[in-house]
Amino acid sequence: MIYTVTLNPSIDLIIEVGDFQINKLNRIERDSKFPGGKGINVSRVLNTIGIQSVALGFIGGFTGAYIQNTLESEGIQTDFVKIQEDTRINIKLKTGRETEFNAQGPVLTEQNIRELYKRLENLQEGDFLVLAGSIPPSLPKTFYADLTRKYRSRGVKVVVDASGKVLAEVIRNNPFLVKPNHHELSDLFGVAIKTLDDIISYGKKVVEMGAENVIVSIAGDGALLFTKGEVYKATVPNGEVVNSVGAGDSLVAGFIGTYIKELDFIKAFQVAVATGSATAFSEDLASKEKIDLLLAQVAIKKI
Known part of the structure; x- marks a missing residue:
């Protein structure tokens, strides 16, 4: 089974305004809302490609109820910890350009954290x-690293999508997969990464530091997979980017959802890139039809 953890989920409210003006009444032309959070995105895309998962994390109030009800209506299993405060609402204003407003989110109690640990005890070898995502101030910055170390020793394959010091700590505990983009790779090593050779060099260093598999996304230039001592490059399909949210999460879902069925890293990488692109080219997360349409355009080459 796949378990996703979203520590600070949200309702993502998207508002479109044609001619936004400060200090005046602005009428919304179109709005939509979705359950948000990187782990939740992974569960939703896994569900789209026919792979079951359990969505874990913290939710509270009417906003949390909306997230749980929406996921369960889509057929996704949830086991959230209920908290006292409301789950946050994040706003994306689209008015020619995009402006984002992200709330801080609720404070977690020691009891909340203990309840999440209790749910994680269900994990078994092979799960x-x-x-995925940032760690709230209520939790130690080593939270992901601690979980990686604990469950890696039990035979659980831990996938981490994080950045900065959090990622650096995780890598030392031998995660199954990490997925930095090239900017996050630069931040990790404190260097300016400008060329493909730079990315290859530092991607290999991430493997040397302890990660079993590494995917580095390079936006419109594709992605690189580092696995079993080899490096593979994927091209990206042609299309117009209309959605900046969830592409990386979709890539993760495409990879592990395919790997769990095929046990084939190269096929999983190909589907991952198609899935991430399908989200980038869509208003919401990727559809199965969009993924299948783009898959043939993703070419994998060993470097």
Whole structure:
């Protein structure tokens, strides 16, 4: 089974305004809302490609109820910890350009954290644990690293999508997969990464530091997979980017969802890139039809 953890989920409210003006009444032309959070995105895309998962994390209030009800209506299993405060609402204003407003989110109590640990005790050898997104101030910055170390020793395949010091700590504990983009790779090593050779060099260093598999996304230039001592490059399909949210999460879902069925890293990488692109080219997360349409355009080459 795949378990996804979203520590600070949200309702993502998207508002479109044609001619936004400060200090005046602005009428919304179109709005939409979705359950948000990186782990939740992974569960939703896994569900789209026919792979079951359990969505874990913290939710509270009417906003949390909306997230749980929406996921369960889509057929996704949830086991959230209920908290006292309301789950946050994040706003994306689209008015020619995009402006984002992200709330801080609720404060977690020691009891909340103990309840999440209790739910994680259900994990067994061979399961996948996806840890994605930022760590709230209520939790130690080593939270992902601690979970990686604990469950890696039990035979759980831990996938982490994080950045900065959090990622650096995780890598030392031998995660199954990490997925930095090239900017996050630069931040990790404190260097300016400008060329493909730079990315290859530092991607290999991430493997040397302890990660079993590494995917580095390079926006419109594709992605690189580092696995079993080899490096593979994927091209990206042609299309117009209309959505900046969830592409990386979709890539993670495409990879582990395919790997769990095929046990083939190269096929999983190909589907991952198609899935991430399908989200980038869509208003919401990727559809199965869009993924299938783009898959043939993703070419994998060993470097």
